[in-house]
Structures are given as C-alpha cells and as structure tokens.
Amino acid sequence: MKEIKSILVANRSEIAIRVLRGASELGLRTVAIFSNEDRFALHRFKADESYLVGVGKKPLQAYLDIDDIIRIAKENDVDAIHPGYGFLSENPEFADACAKAGIAFIGPKGAVMRTLGNKVAAREVAIKAGVPVVPATGALPNDIEEVKRMAAEIGYP
Known part of the structure; x- marks a missing residue:
C-alpha cells in the first residue's frame, strides 16, 4: 500500500472538521467536499482544498454520490478517503469503489461490511x-x- 499523503473527507460539518483536524496534525493534505447548500459551511474552509459534489442534487443525495466523490478524489490526486460516519461509512459499494479506483478507504473492506x-x-x-x-x-x-x-x-433473561 502506498503512503497516504492526502485525504478526502466524504462527510460534512462536525465530523468532517474533526477528521480534517486530525489529518492536518499528521501533516496530510486535506480535501473536503460540500453540497451546494453547504457552500458556506465551516468544514469547507478548514480543508486545504474543497470541491462541490453532486451538482444539481439535494444535500443528502450529493453526499451519497459515489461516482462524483471518486471523480473528485481522482482528479485531485487524493490517496485516501475517510467517510466519517453516516452517509457512506457503512456502504460496502463505496468501499469497493474506492478500492477499484486505487484509493485507500479508511474503514473496513466491502466484504467485511457485507458480512458483519x-x-x-x-x-x-x-x-x-x-x-x-x-x-x-x-x-x-x-x-x-x-x-x-x-x-x-x-x-x-
């Protein structure tokens, strides 16, 4: 596995800020995603870079747009994706999509999620x-x- 130098946080608000802060403390380049409605959200400005995800979609659907998240990660040379919690954190298809794209998923493999x-x-x-x-x-x-x-x-009992 290659060294992780950059991380995309596929979440928003408090959880994204916590992951971004931890990644920054480790010296990693941080990337945030945001829906149109979250364009002024704090997590967007705590990252080194931030990108609009799910153009034209409602906020929840934007953060669930696996293809667009992978696109953003690939276009911006991201090494790993942290899903935070909720949204895609327990989605085995997302973990599989990251692996297929050659991006480390910070969490269990899709097969493990399916079983457990x-x-x-x-x-x-x-x-x-x-x-x-x-x-x-x-x-x-x-x-x-x-x-x-x-x-x-x-x-x-």
Whole structure:
C-alpha cells in the first residue's frame, strides 16, 4: 500500500472538521467536499482544498454520490478517503469503489461490511472464531407453540 499523503473527507460539518483536524496534525493534505447548500459551511474552509459534489442534487443525495466523490478524489490526486460516519461509512459499494479506483478507504473492506452488517452472518463468523455469543435461535417458525418451546429451551433473561 502506498503512503497516504492526502485525504478526502466524504462527510460534512462536525465530523468532517474533526477528521480534517486530525489529518492536518499528521501533516496530510486535506480535501473536503460540500453540497451546494453547504457552500458556506465551516468544514469547507478548514480543508486545504474543497470541491462541490453532486451538482444539481439535494444535500443528502450529493453526499451519497459515489461516482462524483471518486471523480473528485481522482482528479485531485487524493490517496485516501475517510467517510466519517453516516452517509457512506457503512456502504460496502463505496468501499469497493474506492478500492477499484486505487484509493485507500479508511474503514473496513466491502466484504467485511457485507458480512458483519448482516446479524446472522456476523454471528456465524463469531461462532466459527470461538467468540462466545448469547444463545439464540435461527429463523422462527410460524407455529407459536414451537416458538414458545424454542424460547423456553434458550431461557429468558
């Protein structure tokens, strides 16, 4: 993996400011994105550079525009993208798009998000890894008497 010298924060407001400050303290070049409605937002001015994202889109859709965020990152020679929280931070397609574009995603890989974002799959991974888990059932049947039996078998808190 190549050295990270620049970071784009794919978020806004408080969380973007915190990530930008941390990146600046590490000596990284910082890039912010902003929707048209956020053009006067503080996070835009705390970054070394800032670019309009999602032209013509409403604010939430602008910050969810994966293709435009990747375009901005590539056009401005960004090494890594930090998603902050919310928006695209738990979107495996975004993590995959960053990897495909050769940009480091600061967060888990898309495959990890897909697995751990699914409670059943995450539980199976934990069990296979030997992690103790709370007793539970699989999918519940439609038969209420069977559901009661299963609950009694596991026990109640």
